[in-house]
Amino acid sequence: MQRLQGIGVSPGVAIGEAIVIGQEGFRIPRRFVARDAVENELERLAHAIDSAASEVDRNRERVSEQLGDQYAAIFSAHLQMLRDPRLRGELEELIRQRHYSPEYAISRALRRYAKVFQTLEGGFLSERASDIFDIEKRLLRHLLGKEREELAEITSPVVVLAHELTPSETANLNANFVLGFVTEIGGLGSHTAIVAEGLGIPAVLGLGSFLTDVSGGDTVIIDGDHGQVILNPTDETLARYQQEVEDHRTAAERLEEIRELPAETTDGQRIQLLANIEFPAEVEHCGRRGGDGIGLYRTEFLYLGAQEEPTEEDHYQAYAQVLQAMPDKPVVIRTLDLGADKIPGHGVRDYERNPFLGLRSIRLSLANNNLFRTQLRAIMRASTKGNPRIMFPMVSTVMELRQAKSLLADAMEDLEEEGIEFNENVPVGMMVEVPAAVILLDRFIEEVDFVSIGTNDLVQFTLAVDRSNHNVAHLYTSADPAVLRLIKQAVDVADSRGVPVSLCGQMSGNPRYTMLLLGLGLRSLSVTPSAIPEIKRVCRAVSLEQCQAVANHALSLDSARDVKTLLNEEIGKIIPDLPL
Amino acid sequence: MIVIKSPQGLHARPAEMFARTAAEFSATIEVIKGEQRVDAKSILHLLTLGATEGTELVIEACGDDAQAAAEALVNLAEHELANEVSNENK
Numbered sequence: 001m002q003r004l005q006g007i008g009v010s011p012g013v014a015i016g017e018a019i020v021i022g023q024e025g026f027r028i029p030r031r032f033v034a035r036d037a038v039e040n041e042l043e044r045l046a047h048a049i050d051s052a053a054s055e056v057d058r059n060r061e062r063v064s065e066q067l068g069d070q071y072a073a074i075f076s077a078h079l080q081m082l083r084d085p086r087l088r089g090e091l092e093e094l095i096r097q098r099h100y101s102p103e104y105a106i107s108r109a110l111r112r113y114a115k116v117f118q119t120l121e122g123g124f125l126s127e128r129a130s131d132i133f134d135i136e137k138r139l140l141r142h143l144l145g146k147e148r149e150e151l152a153e154i155t156s157p158v159v160v161l162a163h164e165l166t167p168s169e170t171a172n173l174n175a176n177f178v179l180g181f182v183t184e185i186g187g188l189g190s191h192t193a194i195v196a197e198g199l200g201i202p203a204v205l206g207l208g209s210f211l212t213d214v215s216g217g218d219t220v221i222i223d224g225d226h227g228q229v230i231l232n233p234t235d236e237t238l239a240r241y242q243q244e245v246e247d248h249r250t251a252a253e254r255l256e257e258i259r260e261l262p263a264e265t266t267d268g269q270r271i272q273l274l275a276n277i278e279f280p281a282e283v284e285h286c287g288r289r290g291g292d293g294i295g296l297y298r299t300e301f302l303y304l305g306a307q308e309e310p311t312e313e314d315h316y317q318a319y320a321q322v323l324q325a326m327p328d329k330p331v332v333i334r335t336l337d338l339g340a341d342k343i344p345g346h347g348v349r350d351y352e353r354n355p356f357l358g359l360r361s362i363r364l365s366l367a368n369n370n371l372f373r374t375q376l377r378a379i380m381r382a383s384t385k386g387n388p389r390i391m392f393p394m395v396s397t398v399m400e401l402r403q404a405k406s407l408l409a410d411a412m413e414d415l416e417e418e419g420i421e422f423n424e425n426v427p428v429g430m431m432v433e434v435p436a437a438v439i440l441l442d443r444f445i446e447e448v449d450f451v452s453i454g455t456n457d458l459v460q461f462t463l464a465v466d467r468s469n470h471n472v473a474h475l476y477t478s479a480d481p482a483v484l485r486l487i488k489q490a491v492d493v494a495d496s497r498g499v500p501v502s503l504c505g506q507m508s509g510n511p512r513y514t515m516l517l518l519g520l521g522l523r524s525l526s527v528t529p530s531a532i533p534e535i536k537r538v539c540r541a542v543s544l545e546q547c548q549a550v551a552n553h554a555l556s557l558d559s560a561r562d563v564k565t566l567l568n569e570e571i572g573k574i575i576p577d578l579p580l
Numbered sequence: 581m582i583v584i585k586s587p588q589g590l591h592a593r594p595a596e597m598f599a600r601t602a603a604e605f606s607a608t609i610e611v612i613k614g615e616q617r618v619d620a621k622s623i624l625h626l627l628t629l630g631a632t633e634g635t636e637l638v639i640e641a642c643g644d645d646a647q648a649a650a651e652a653l654v655n656l657a658e659h660e661l662a663n664e665v666s667n668e669n670k
Contacts, residue, residue, distance in 0.1 A: 077596045077623065084599075086622035113624050120630040128627060 006182070006207035008227030009193035013244045014159055014202045015178030018220045022213060031104045031217035033095070035450035041095055045102040048142040053082045055138070074131075081135055083271045089112075103143055108216040109135045114212045129212065159220045163211065174281075180222040182229050184209055190282050197222075200285050200530045204229050247453040255533035259290035263539040265547075271539045272524040273532055274330070276504055280321040285322070286529045290536075293387075295452065295526020296504045297322060299375065300338050309371070315378030325388030325420040332452070332526075333379055333430065335372070335404075337361045337393040344377035356460065361394035366403055376411040382558070383423035384439040390426055391452060396434040398443055405447070430502075433457040438486045448499065452526065453490055455505025459483050466477050478507035481564040484520070484555055501524055511575065512567045519551025539573045599623040601656050607643030609653070620653065 047375045060075030078510055081087070087109060094105035101485035114132040118351050160181040181196060186205035196203035203223030214231050221230040221241045263271040274295025275286040288296065302310040302318060323331055336343075339352070339360035352358040365372035379390055379437065392404050405428060415422050430431060432438055433454035445451070455478050460467060467476040477483075487503070494501035502524035511534050517525060518539070525533055552572050554563050591607045602609050602620035609620040613635060618625035620639070631637060637657075 072591050073596070076600075077593065080596045080599055080623040084622050084624045085603075086625050088621055113628070114630050120628075 001237060002209055002213055002231040004207055004229045004231070006204040006227050006229060007187045007479060008224045009187065009205050010180075010196035010201060010203040010204075011224045012180070012200075012202035012248060013224065013241055014222040014555060015238070015241055016157050016159040016179040016220065017246060018161050018214055019158045019164075019220045020214060020216045021160060030101050034309065035099060037098065040517065041102050042092060044143060045091060045095065045105075048139055049082055049088070051142045052135075052138045053079060055142075056082060062078055063284070075107060078131060081131065082139075086461065088279050103140060104215060104217055104277045106136060106139050106143070110139075110176075111212050113217060124428075127520055130154060133212075137519055159222060161211065161214060161220065178206075180224065182207055182220070182222055184211065195360050200289075221570060232329060256535050258536050258540070259288075261536070261540070262334060263292075263536040265539055265542055265544050267543040269523070269543065271517075271518065272502070273536060273539075274502065274508075274524065274526040275505075275529045275532065276526050277529065280318050280325075282464070282529060283322050283325040286532075287326065288566050289529050289532040291329075291529065291532050293326065294322065294331040295502055295524070296391075297331055297333045299334060299336060300342070303336070303338060303343050303348060306344055310374075311383075312374045313516055314382050315375055319379055319382035319388070319407070320385045323382055323388055328387040330389060332391050333387045334391045334393055335362070335379075336365055337374055339364070356466065362392050362400055362404060363394070365527075366391075366400065366407075369407065372404075372407055372413070373411055377407050377415065380422040380426070383426050384421055388426055389429060389450065391431060391450075393431045393454070394434060394457070395430045395444070396436045398440070398447070401444060431457075432490050432501075433461070433574045435461050435486065439491045441490055442497075445497045445499050447491060448503070450500040451490070451494055453487060453501065453503045455483065455487070455507050458486065458505070462486060466471045477560045477564075478505065478510075478513065479560040479567065481558055481560070481563065482554070484516070484563070487517075488520045488551075495521060495549075500524065506524060511535060511538045512564075512571045515542055515547045515570055515574075516554055516567060517548035518542070518544065519549070519554075538571070538574060595626040595643075597656060598645050598653065599626060601652055605641075605645045605649035605652070607641045607646040607649045607651065609639065609641045609646075609649050612638040612640060 056075050060072045060079060063075060064072035090109050091102070091105045092107065094100040095102060100108065110132050115130045116288065117132065118275050133455070137160050141540045148572075155177065157177050157179050159179050160399070161182070162419075163184045163185075164186060165181065165183055166464040175512075178199075178201060180202040182203070183205045184207055186193065193203065193205060200563060202222045204224060204227050205223055207229060210231075218232055219231055220237070221228075221238070223229070223241070223244075230241075233241070263273045265271065272292045274281075274293050275287065275289070275291040276296040276298070277283060277294055278298045283294070297463060299315075302314060321332060337360070339355050343348035343364070359367060365375075376390075379388060380387065390408065391534035392401065395401050395404075408428065412422065429448050429450035429452065430437070430444065432451050433452040433456070435458070437444060438458070441451075459465070459478055459480065463475060463477075463480055465472050465476045467473050492503055501522065503517060503522050506528075508517065509531035510524040511531075514525075514535055515538065525535065552564070554566055557566065591656070598611075599621055606625050608654060610617050611620045611626065611629065613629045613631060616629055620626065629635075639650055641647070641653075643649075
């Protein structure tokens with residue numbers, strides 16, 4: 001048993017069979033074989049070793065001819081390893097006595113050697129560990145043929161272990177079967193962390209090098225609460241964690257009871273709680289958490305990690321999937337909110353010194369009509385499947401808004417001419433995240449059906465702080481009084497015209513801000529799905545009067561620190577057990 | 581008894597040659613470092629000895645061609661690695 005420490009980025013405990021994603025993504029399909037299959041499997045092993053050895057021998061000859069014996073020496077060593085009688089004996093024993101599959105036996109046996117080489121004093125053999133991995137891959141390739149099981153094809157509950165998970169790999173995970181993940185690199189704020197949280201499954205990242213210690217099929221425990229990963233636990237440890245999983249389930253059940261109840265304050269004000277999602281797979285999670293709909297469907301994942309620009313059909317499939325999953329609830333689809341550097345084939349020619357203030361989001365869409373048109377058409381085509389709304393990000397001038405709406409009208413006209421069905425009355429809204437939008441909101445509001453305050457970017461632009469710059473990141477805070485004033489201003493303008501206003505930044509999912517936001521006049525919040533029960537709990541425990549008092553008090557303060565102190569005090573009275 | 585003279589110790593190339601040479605004989609051959617005993621015909625096991633420069637290794641051979649085996653290995657070690665040489669066989 002081994003206990004490793006990493007960074008817990010998504011809470012919860014998961015216990016399951018490991019699937020190890022290496023650089024070539026070989027998965028060990030099964031650990032064990034039936035007793036009467038043993039002879040057959042031994043033959044497979046022998047055959048694989050022979051073909052691998054021939055392959056290495058051919059390489060050795062070729063290199064020796066072209067470059068000389070010294071260079072070929074490494075192949076000689078590999079050949080010797082493949083033909084190593086002790087290794088062969090160990091593998092055969094594992095198959096015969098313990099009924100391991102050849103794949104599992106190879107992985108276990110070789111990794112043990114790799115571990116020894118890595119830990120020998122002086123580290124002079126640590127390079128030999130890479131030889132071992134090379135041999136392992138080669139043998140597995142010969143055993144499994146060219147099959148490389150894709151992550152999307154997993155059909156049993158597993159825990160995913162990898163060096164790292166790329167955006168497209170995480171996007172392709174079948175959320176029904178992945179119980180949790182662990183990676184060697186990465187940390188809070190990484191893409192993998194965001195997805196894990198979005199899917200509500202435990203994850204530990206930044207564990208450092210550990211893949212040599214684990215084989216596909218091993219039992220792994222992920223403790224996302226403490227950032228711990230346990231490999232091959234003892235029975236005792238396993239039992240203890242199984243109990244924890246039980247406890248989590250009971251706690252989740254208690255929150256589940258809230259699921260059917262409305263987010264209503266003690267004085268009868270119904271609050272709309274929506275969810276922020278990135279992938280279609282997250283919709284089910286929202287349903288389970290009991291939200292009122294999707295307040296922000298980020299469409300960027302279609303572009304991130306893709307080799308080519310997604311087609312209209314790709315867009316359509318993603319939107320239709322989400323809309324069909326909750327046909328009676330509103331789904332706000334936000335158009336592309338990325339910089340050109342993330343779009344395949346659209347890199348800006350000049351290096352942007354200030355990408356946050358550069359050609360991104362709505363500006364990029366307006367400068368690339370085809371790109372925009374594709375997305376708009378797909379949204380409209382999918383509009384008959386449910387209850388969608390369209391929202392434009394980073395709008396900073398009324399002209400931009402009008403241009404975007406005009407392109408939407410064009411797309412609708414085209415569809416009509418083509419005889420394709422769509423919903424003509426899809427509400428159109430905008431994100432309020434650029435200070436100019438707040439300041440001039442009275443003009444913008446005439447031309448939209450709804451608005452959503454995007455505090456993540458609003459805070460950046462208002463305080464002129466780059467949150468990814470570690471020199472100044474501490475200045476970034478949603479609790480800044482200037483930001484609070486802008487939020488209030490926006491809500492007041494929207495209310496005065498009777499236009500629905502929502503808030504979809506990170507602060508909406510933080511229970512400490514709930515009373516403040518309700519007190520500032522918000523009646524609709526869009527949060528990360530896992531936060532829905534907690535926010536609902538706060539809503540149901542307070543009255544609007546209380547919230548307004550908190551908001552007024554906060555607005556009278558002149559530092560973010562004082563605001564945070566106030567909010568912590570107030571939430572402490574409602575939820576005493578909230579971890580600080 | 582052989583002493584590893586190469587600064588890189590018994591690393592991949594010598595271990596490979598050692599194992600390959602040992603495999604030519606039918607005798608059972610073991611290499612001993614302190615408490616550890618490994619099969620000389622197994623490159624992987626030889627590597628696990630982690631024999632660095634200056635390490636003393638004892639070669640023990642047992643079987644029909646034990647003498648020849650021991651001599652061959654000592655010779656090999658001499659060319660690659662050793663300084664002082666003696667051998668033991670049964």
